[in-house]
Amino acid sequence: MKNKKLLIFSLVFPVIVLLLWTLSLTYYHHSEKRTVLIAVTGYDPRDLLSGHYVQLQPDWNATDCTQFEDNICPKKLFRTSYRYFLPQNEAKNLEVLLANRSQALSAQLQFIFIPNQEPVLKDLFLEGMLWNDWKATKTQPKE
Amino acid sequence: MSVLQKLESWQKAGLIDARQKQIIMDYENSQSSHKLSRIVYFLACFTIGLGIISIIAANWDALPSGLKILCDFILLSLTALAAFKFEKLPHSNKFEGTLLFFAMLILGSIGLIAQVFNLQSDNLSAILLWSVLTAPLLVQTKKIALPIVWLPMFFVSLVDCLADWSVFENWWRNFSSAFLLAPMSFATLIACFFFVIFKYAFNERNHQLVSAAKFWLIVVWTYSILSANNPYLVNILSYIHKPTEVNYLYAGLTSVFFLITAFAAFKVLSSPLLAQNMGIMFLMVFLYQFIGQNSIIRELWSIVLTLSVLGVTLWHVNKSQNYKLADFISALIALRIFGIYLQVIGDLSMTGIGLIASGIILLLLIKLWYKLKQNRGLKGNDDEK
Numbered sequence: 001m002k003n004k005k006l007l008i009f010s011l012v013f014p015v016i017v018l019l020l021w022t023l024s025l026t027y028y029h030h031s032e033k034r035t036v037l038i039a040v041t042g043y044d045p046r047d048l049l050s051g052h053y054v055q056l057q058p059d060w061n062a063t064d065c066t067q068f069e070d071n072i073c074p075k076k077l078f079r080t081s082y083r084y085f086l087p088q089n090e091a092k093n094l095e096v097l098l099a100n101r102s103q104a105l106s107a108q109l110q111f112i113f114i115p116n117q118e119p120v121l122k123d124l125f126l127e128g129m130l131w132n133d134w135k136a137t138k139t140q141p142k143e
Numbered sequence: 144m145s146v147l148q149k150l151e152s153w154q155k156a157g158l159i160d161a162r163q164k165q166i167i168m169d170y171e172n173s174q175s176s177h178k179l180s181r182i183v184y185f186l187a188c189f190t191i192g193l194g195i196i197s198i199i200a201a202n203w204d205a206l207p208s209g210l211k212i213l214c215d216f217i218l219l220s221l222t223a224l225a226a227f228k229f230e231k232l233p234h235s236n237k238f239e240g241t242l243l244f245f246a247m248l249i250l251g252s253i254g255l256i257a258q259v260f261n262l263q264s265d266n267l268s269a270i271l272l273w274s275v276l277t278a279p280l281l282v283q284t285k286k287i288a289l290p291i292v293w294l295p296m297f298f299v300s301l302v303d304c305l306a307d308w309s310v311f312e313n314w315w316r317n318f319s320s321a322f323l324l325a326p327m328s329f330a331t332l333i334a335c336f337f338f339v340i341f342k343y344a345f346n347e348r349n350h351q352l353v354s355a356a357k358f359w360l361i362v363v364w365t366y367s368i369l370s371a372n373n374p375y376l377v378n379i380l381s382y383i384h385k386p387t388e389v390n391y392l393y394a395g396l397t398s399v400f401f402l403i404t405a406f407a408a409f410k411v412l413s414s415p416l417l418a419q420n421m422g423i424m425f426l427m428v429f430l431y432q433f434i435g436q437n438s439i440i441r442e443l444w445s446i447v448l449t450l451s452v453l454g455v456t457l458w459h460v461n462k463s464q465n466y467k468l469a470d471f472i473s474a475l476i477a478l479r480i481f482g483i484y485l486q487v488i489g490d491l492s493m494t495g496i497g498l499i500a501s502g503i504i505l506l507l508l509i510k511l512w513y514k515l516k517q518n519r520g521l522k523g524n525d526d527e528k
Binding site: 006007008009010011012013014015017018019021022025029079082083084085121122 | 212216219220223226227230245249252253256257258259260261262263276277279280282283
């Protein structure tokens with residue numbers, strides 16, 4: 001009986017923890033929290049997993065610092081680079097597009113921002129649009 | 144020589160008859176077919192698990208994120224349910240295979256959640272989370288596959304995450320700056336410590352976990368001994384800080400810990416071979432603190448360390464009548480002695496001394512080897528009587 005209880009615990013424990021983690025992340029991402037937009041540029045990760053995400057570096061010169069207190073960008077709260085996960089094919093194409101500076105594609109990352117806490121990455125914006133919407137405009141047949 | 148060839152030669156020598164030969168062959172065939180089917184079964188579970196992780200890594204966009212996570216949780220729950228059902232079947236490979244698949248699915252789920260929510264991490268925190276979530280499964284499994292994967296993943300990810308903690312980082316910086324061979328000693332000490340703990344806690348309940356801990360202890364320890372003979376391996380191990388001044392308090396305290404662990408292995412676990420080898424290594428590491436700065440003495444140190452460990456192992460292996468292994472270790476000893484030639488090549492007089500010393504040691508070794516062989520013969524005759 002004791003062994004059976006232990007087996008149930010072993011099998012249920014990971015599922016429960018993952019479920020609670022997912023629910024807390026979902027709640028955090030969908031709750032009404034202040035968000036900020038940070039301009040980013042492409043960055044070649046030279047990583048084994050490259051191609052499954054785009055690696056982006058904040059570009060503080062192109063970021064609107066008026067979104068923050070005293071009009072100062074809190075650079076120290078942000079990382080030097082961020083990974084944004086995308087479907088494999090999209091990641092490869094976007095990596096090339098962002099690396100090609102002649103295309104001048106403007107990219108911004110949206111973060112959930114709470115002062116003095118590490119910002120949480122939420123979405124990727126390309127030319128002012130959510131990346132999915134931007135992709136849809138690019139794939140629409142020309143009339 | 145294959146089993147069939149051996150049986151035929153035994154039959155010709157009149158040791159067994161045709162019926163006995165057939166019984167042994169039937170038994171061997173059934174054993175090998177079971178083994179093969181088990182291996183294929185676990186390989187299949189492992190492949191399917193890897194496939195699922197690969198699909199998740201590709202971030203398949205045919206499904207919306209929410210649906211992907213829902214599908215993942217349904218798959219996790221069904222696998223858990225299947226494992227629970229299969230546990231009732233005695234000696235079931237299905238239970239072990241499903242458990243392995245479940246553990247891989249947990250890793251895939253962590254990856255999926257990290258992708259969907261774009262979680263950032265600089266270290267191996269995802270692997271550490273997986274280790275914590277799958278830790279209770281270790282008590283359930285009766286096979287070595289999961290523990291052997293779990294142990295290195297847990298320790299490497301734990302140390303990696305601890306490295307971000309300033310207290311640990313400072314301690315490690317002080318320790319590795321003040322203690323020569325710190326990474327090698329630390330890794331062996333931790334592996335030895337956990338082997339002792341696992342042996343105490345799980346020997347009765349789950350022997351496979353103890354075997355996996357022992358396997359990794361031997362791997363870490365072997366690497367340490369090899370690294371003592373190869374400056375490149377030592378450099379890899381001490382890449383963080385090259386100590387400039389030895390702190391003898393650290394050296395003393397660490398050596399005391401080492402010796403307590405070796406004593407535990409000897410006294411409590413009744414494993415004299417392991418304990419004696421650990422004892423030799425730890426004492427040599429302690430000695431290294433005093434002599435490690437001199438390159439010639441350092442080379443002598445590596446020779447003494449390796450030959451002592453191999454010598455003690457040969458003695459134990461020969462005592463346990465594992466003669467094939469004893470021959471192999473003898474060959475390793477000869478090889479290490481030959482290595483001295485390469486180490487002492489400098490001026491002609493040094494080379495001459497090295498060659499003479501190595502030759503004498505090799506002659507002594509051959510004499511010892513013949514003596515051991517004679518003893519085996521005598522032992523064999525006594526057994527026959």
